[in-house]
Amino acid sequence: MTLLYRFYNCTLVRDHALIQDDLWIRNGKIINPENIFFSEKTRADIEYDCQGALIAPGYIDLQINGAFGHDFSSADEASEEMLIKVAKLLTSHGVTAFVPTIVSSLPETYQEVLPIYKRRAGSAKDGATILGIHIEGPFIAENKRGAHRTDFLRKSECGIEDLKTCYGSFENVSIITLAPELPNMVENVIPELVARHNLVVSLGHSTATLDCGERAILAGARFITHLFNAMLPFHHRDPGLVGLLTTHPLPATTIVYYGLIVDTVHTHSAAVRLAHRVHPHGLVLVTDAVPALGFPDGTYHMGAHEIVVNGKRATIAGTETLCGSIASLAECVQYMRQALLDGETNKEIINEKDSTQFVVESIEAATLHPAQVLHIENQKGTLSFGADADFIFLDKNLNILSTFIAGEQAWTVTNQWSIDNLQTKSSQ
Amino acid sequence: MRLIITKDYSTVSEWGAKYIKKRINDFKPSADRLFILGLPTGSTPIGTYKKLVEFVQAKELSFKYVVTFNMDEYVGLPKDHPESYHSFMWKHLFKHIDIDPNNVHILNGSAPDLIAECEQYEQAIRDHGGIDLFVGGIGPDGHIAFNEPGSSLASRTRIKSLAQDTIAANARFFNNDINQVPKCALTVGVGTVMDAREVMVLISGASKAIALHMAIEAGMNHMWTVSALQNHPKFLCICDEDATLELKVKTVKYFKGLMGVHNKSIEEDNNSS
Numbered sequence: 001m002t003l004l005y006r007f008y009n010c011t012l013v014r015d016h017a018l019i020q021d022d023l024w025i026r027n028g029k030i031i032n033p034e035n036i037f038f039s040e041k042t043r044a045d046i047e048y049d050c051q052g053a054l055i056a057p058g059y060i061d062l063q064i065n066g067a068f069g070h071d072f073s074s075a076d077e078a079s080e081e082m083l084i085k086v087a088k089l090l091t092s093h094g095v096t097a098f099v100p101t102i103v104s105s106l107p108e109t110y111q112e113v114l115p116i117y118k119r120r121a122g123s124a125k126d127g128a129t130i131l132g133i134h135i136e137g138p139f140i141a142e143n144k145r146g147a148h149r150t151d152f153l154r155k156s157e158c159g160i161e162d163l164k165t166c167y168g169s170f171e172n173v174s175i176i177t178l179a180p181e182l183p184n185m186v187e188n189v190i191p192e193l194v195a196r197h198n199l200v201v202s203l204g205h206s207t208a209t210l211d212c213g214e215r216a217i218l219a220g221a222r223f224i225t226h227l228f229n230a231m232l233p234f235h236h237r238d239p240g241l242v243g244l245l246t247t248h249p250l251p252a253t254t255i256v257y258y259g260l261i262v263d264t265v266h267t268h269s270a271a272v273r274l275a276h277r278v279h280p281h282g283l284v285l286v287t288d289a290v291p292a293l294g295f296p297d298g299t300y301h302m303g304a305h306e307i308v309v310n311g312k313r314a315t316i317a318g319t320e321t322l323c324g325s326i327a328s329l330a331e332c333v334q335y336m337r338q339a340l341l342d343g344e345t346n347k348e349i350i351n352e353k354d355s356t357q358f359v360v361e362s363i364e365a366a367t368l369h370p371a372q373v374l375h376i377e378n379q380k381g382t383l384s385f386g387a388d389a390d391f392i393f394l395d396k397n398l399n400i401l402s403t404f405i406a407g408e409q410a411w412t413v414t415n416q417w418s419i420d421n422l423q424t425k426s427s428q
Numbered sequence: 429m430r431l432i433i434t435k436d437y438s439t440v441s442e443w444g445a446k447y448i449k450k451r452i453n454d455f456k457p458s459a460d461r462l463f464i465l466g467l468p469t470g471s472t473p474i475g476t477y478k479k480l481v482e483f484v485q486a487k488e489l490s491f492k493y494v495v496t497f498n499m500d501e502y503v504g505l506p507k508d509h510p511e512s513y514h515s516f517m518w519k520h521l522f523k524h525i526d527i528d529p530n531n532v533h534i535l536n537g538s539a540p541d542l543i544a545e546c547e548q549y550e551q552a553i554r555d556h557g558g559i560d561l562f563v564g565g566i567g568p569d570g571h572i573a574f575n576e577p578g579s580s581l582a583s584r585t586r587i588k589s590l591a592q593d594t595i596a597a598n599a600r601f602f603n604n605d606i607n608q609v610p611k612c613a614l615t616v617g618v619g620t621v622m623d624a625r626e627v628m629v630l631i632s633g634a635s636k637a638i639a640l641h642m643a644i645e646a647g648m649n650h651m652w653t654v655s656a657l658q659n660h661p662k663f664l665c666i667c668d669e670d671a672t673l674e675l676k677v678k679t680v681k682y683f684k685g686l687m688g689v690h691n692k693s694i695e696e697d698n699n700s701s
Contacts (some may be wrong), residue, residue, distance in 0.1 A: 022523075034518045038507050041529040 002027050004036065005407065006044035010393075013056040013363050014383045018356055023055055025389045028406035032385040036421040038179035050393065053401055053417075056363045057381050058096025058390035059329045060370040062175060062284060063134055063225070063259055065101045066291030071301055072100040078113045087127030089294060091411040093328035094400040096122055096390035097129035097380055099174055101288075104148040105135030109167040118172055122390065124408035129390070131374060132174025135167060136225065140205035141179040144230045147323030148315055159184040160192050170197040174374060177225040179206035180216035187219075196222035200373055200411060203241055204257075205230040210243040212273065217256055220314060224372055229266055229322075245279040245305055257373045259286040260365075262336045263327035264372065265312050270340035276361070277341060284373060285332045285366045290314050290324035329366055334398050337362040359398065393417060429644065429658065429681040432666040432690050437632045440476025440668050442638050443482035443611035443623060444563070446694040447664070448480060451561050451626075457493035462531070464495045464553075466621070467521075468573070469513045472630050473565060474520055481524040495548075495556055499564060499573040499621075501535040502610035503542065503587065511601050512537070535585070535614040546585040546614060553620070558628030566631055569593055570639040570652030574612045574615035581648065581656040583617030618656045627660055631667040641674035 007023040014021065024044065026034040026225060030332050068089045083100065084262075090098060100117050102110070122129035137145075138154045139162075141263050145153060156162045156178075167173070176199050180186050193199045204225025209232075224231075224241055230368055232240035244256050261281055262272055262388045276283055280293060287293065292300045292309040299317065306317035309326055316323050326333065340358040371381025379388050389407035391399055403411040409419050434440050448465070454583040457463040467473070483489035498513060507514040514534055522532060533552055539545035552557060564572050569591065573669040575583060576591040590598075595609045602608040621627060631640050645667070649655050672680050 032508065033523065034515065035508055036524060037518060037529045038514055038532075038534075041532075043529065 003045040004042065006033070006047045007050050007067055008047060009054065010050035010053050010381055011291040013054070013360055013367075015190065016053070016360060016364070018360060023383065025407040026138040028109060028205075028389050028408075029223055030385055030387050030389050031389075044425065046423060048419055048422040049424045050422065052419055053357075053393040054396065055383070056385055056392055056394055057367040057371075058392050058403060058405065059094045059333070059385050060131070061090075061095055061098040061287050061289075061329050061366075061368040062223075062370045062373060063101050063136070063286035063381055064098055064289045065103060065324055067289055067293040069291055069295055069300065071291040072117070073102045073105055073109070073113070074108045074301070075112045078116045079117075080116060083117055083125050083130060084221055087122065088410075090128050091403040091405070092400070092413075093294075094330045094333075094392040094394075095128050095328075095361055096392070096403060096405050097131050097319070099134045099374075100132050101136055104140065104145070104152040106152060107166045107168070110135070113169060113332060114172055119174075122405040122410075124410040126142075129380070131376075131380075133172050134175040134177070134202075135173055136177040137205060138166065139163065139178045139182055139185075140230075141181065141207045144205045144232075146205060146230045147321055148274060149305070149341045156184050156189055159188045163189065163193075163236075170199060173197075173199060173228075174302070174331070175200045175202055175223065179203070179208065180219075180221065181206060181208045181212050186212065186215045187425065190216055190219040190221055195366045203231075204245075206241060207232055210239045210241070210247070213241045217247070217254065222254075222257060223284075224256065226261050226266070226286065227258040228271055229261065231338050245282065255282055255372075257282045257284050257369060259288075260336075261286060261288050261327075262332045262339065263287075263312060263325040264335055265327075266325060269335075272336060272339040273343040276320055276336075280361060282369070283365045285329060285336060285362075285368045286370075287327060287329050287332060288324045289328075290326060293326050293328065296325075309421075313321045313387050323343055330398070330400050333362045333366050336365060337398060351422065362398070429660075429663045429665060430686075430690060431679075432664070432687070433672055434666065434668055434673065436542060436651040436670075437475060437670050438563045440472075440630055440632050440666050440683075442479055443666050443694060444473075444476040444628065445479030445483065445664075447628060448476070448561065448563065449483050450694055452489060452491075452494060452534050455560065456599045459493060462493050462495045463555065463561075464497070464559045466497050466499065466558050466564070466616075466624055467517070468499050468564045468630075469516045470565050472632055473563065476563075476630060477520040481521065484525045494527060495531040496533060497529065497553055497559060497616075498534040500568055500613050500615040501537040503612040503614060504610055505537055505562055507536070507538070535608075535697050537614055542614060546587065549585045549614075549616075550620065553623075559624035561626045561628060562621050563628050563630070564621065564654075566629060566636060566639050566643065566654045567594060568597065568635050568639055570616065570642050572621060572629070572654040572657070574613045575653040576596045576619050577653070578617060579650060579653050580623075581650050581653065582619045585614065585616045588613055588615050618653050622656060622660055626662040626664070627656065627657055628664040628666065629654065630670045631665065633668070634670040636667075636671045637674040640665075640671050645675060645679060674700050 005025040083220040120130045138152050201221040202223035202225045234242040314326050337358045367381040393402040402417040455463050501513045505512040574588045598609050599606045643654045
């Protein structure tokens with residue numbers, strides 16, 4: 001028997017605003033209560049008092065290399081069980097869907113690992129939804145490889161064939177990061193990846209000029225991998241890929257999305273504000289998290305590297321090179337909001353509106369925008385009617401109180417937020 | 429007729445809501461004896477609905493044993509269209525109160541057989557034993573429900589084509605595009621409203637002043653259909669100062685002088701503030 005649930009006494013993030021409204025769920029989907037009232041003439045079977053919590057769509061992470069000690073790039077560790085284990089643990093960060101990311105690796109690694117990480121629907125039992133794989137490299141620029149191993153990098157002299165030889169199959173892949181200045185990328189590879197294999201092509205770890213970047217977008221690329229990092233810096237006579245945030249010669253319907261690591265380490269808050277002011281609708285928060293995410297300070301494994309975690313920074317052992325972040329996506333949302341607030345000059349005004357300032361933008365950067373990158377904004381990243389019931393409870397400081405996947409409670413910070421304690425009406 | 433003259437829109441709304449609350453609570457409705465309430469849409473009742481919602485949330489009023497019949501609905505608009513009267517009632521009242529959805533009746537403007545729909549609506553009212561209190565507003569042209577000038581004062585629930593003035597007045601809800609406004613509606617008739625045991629009309633604003641004058645100071649006339657209520661044994665009209673601008677000073681003074689008596693009709697029995 002399918003029950004009708006009503007969550008009330010809450011504030012929803014819906015239609016780009018915070019609104020006082022109830023959330024109605026049935027069969028793991030968000031539904032329109034007005035239709036139920038007039039057509040089915042029934043009331044909710046079970047009602048939950050949300051104690052004034054803020055309800056947002058569940059967070060979506062498009063770039064995460066591992067977490068809680070597990071490394072998605074490791075062939076030794078790769079298994080469905082490991083993926084599910086991480087998917088469950090990530091719910092404590094408010095993440096209800098993610099794209100496991102694999103850094104530049106050898107062909108044998110890809111061919112072993114890619115078939116294992118299949119897309120799967122999330123649930124309270126199995127954790128966050130797996131939305132496909134993000135293959136970051138190895139077709140990237142040597143000078144902008146960041147933490148990727150030089151000896152694993154490859155070139156695309158023979159076009160798409162080189163990619164197929166390296167990866168094997170694109171079947172489980174959703175996103176690919178590549179450097180568009182490499183041979184044949186703009187001319188052949190990108191168009192084929194988009195049209196034939198339905199991939200989201202992301203530009204990153206690249207020395208491309210703005211001109212090359214624009215041609216890549218016109219060829220079908222739609223995302224930029226961790227803006228500012230591993231690319232040429234913005235120069236006023238040579239804007240590089242960063243210039244794509246302002247670029248004009250694109251069809252009006254084309255929007256360029258860009259990942260941003262807002263962990264207070266990879267991107268200065270002024271850079272966050274700059275990007276946001278120039279192109280707010282394209283901003284996508286990503287963690288680019290290393291396997292140490294969720295763990296205390298120490299030394300851990302990623303790809304073929306040793307990583308040292310110290311405070312908020314993760315570096316390659318023996319160097320100062322940043323190799324990814326250890327901030328959770330929930331923390332990134334908080335840091336983004338703080339970065340935007342820090343830019344406000346009128347700090348004296350204290351009123352109702354300001355207490356929620358930038359909440360919607362920060363949340364949309366981790367929900368609606370990543371969903372739009374993957375063309376799934378009708379199912380994920382939204383509380384609109386018909387969408388999957390993946391949502392989170394937040395307090396006014398945007399700390400995660402509880403996470404729901406397909407309408408079921410997957411995680412709760414304390415027993416106070418368990419649905420058994422929130423229930424005020426039962427069908428019995 | 430009782431004419432209650434209050435200060436402004438806000439007091440009209442409060443007075444109207446308190447009256448509805450008192451009628452329902454004094455009736456003491458139960459599962460065997462439901463209270464049948466007729467309801468309007470439009471901008472005038474929004475404040476009243478807001479107040480009723482407050483009463484329900486404060487647990488001073490329950491709609492558990494109340495049955496509602498709305499006055500009208502556009503023809504051809506789906507129920508979940510944002511400008512349908514179904515959506516209006518959901519948004520302003522039904523989503524916030526404890527009414528049983530089976531007790532809610534709104535004409536279906538998308539019914540396959542509109543004439544049958546109207547007849548079934550009249551029958552449903554009869555089956556419930558008639559309406560205890562019909563709440564309504566008036567248009568600037570003096571219409572009650574969609575009974576436009578020229579509607580028979582004996583009319584029943586039927587399909588009406590809307591007057592140009594009404595369509596123009598409604599354009600503001602359809603992006604100010606007059607072409608998007610529906611041209612027909614299903615509406616209860618003047619006769620249907622007259623059959624109710626009591627009728628309460630809420631009137632606010634200077635734009636309604638001429639209509640109010642024609643309704644209560646001129647004769648009964650099918651060009652100002654709300655005037656039929658002069659013939660109703662229990663007609664209560666609540667208006668604000670601006671709506672009285674076209675009334676005779678004598679009329680206004682007379683009814684203001686009765687306010688002491690009128691106020692008692694909304695007082696709680698235990699005289700709480």
